[in-house]
Amino acid sequence: MCAHEGQDLEDATMYRKLVGSLIYLTLTSPDISFAIGVMSRYMQNPKKSHLEAVRRILRYVKSILDYGIMFKKDEDCKLVGYCDADYAGDHDTRRSTTSYVFMLGSGAVSWCSKRQPTVSLSTIEAEYRAAAMAAQEIT
Structure with a gap:
């Protein structure tokens, strides 16, 4: 991803709302932390390719809704x-x-x-x- 390549979004509000919501989601989903960190770098001037990447992350999140952080009582706690x-x-x-x-x-x-x-x-x-x-x- 690059900040200067691609076509500008006409209205960046949707992009900012989606990324903000996904940032909140990283509190319980460490697997998306890196991707959201990269997408948050483009909040000021997002391109259409950035919005597509955020939509791809949303599709991934939708596919793992049943996953979670689990601690098992009979497991070694190292x-x-x-x-x-x-x-x-x-x-x-x-x-x-x-x-x-x-x-x-x-x-x-x-x-x-x-x-x-x-x-x-x-x-x-x-x-x-x-x-x-x-x-x-x-x-």
Whole structure:
């Protein structure tokens, strides 16, 4: 996705309402956090391609309505964390995105998908920043 490619939307109100609602939904659906984070970058000047991407996310959400975060009483309750970064994934600013999730048993208890505040000069630097951000979450 790019901020400058594509045809402008005549009225961006619908786009903003949809993205705002989906942002609220990320409180209980960690699987859409990254996609919604990307779509929220285009709130000021969305294009038709951005609206189509949001509609695709809505179709996905509709298909997983019966899913949820589950904690099973007979399951081992170990806290496990995962983190990752995409190197220069934002084509407009060249900034990377950090994502992490912490699971207690099979249920997610904390997650985040956030663009890094500065440009990383290598893949390892982006990954290191992601690991540092995830480590801050558990301390």
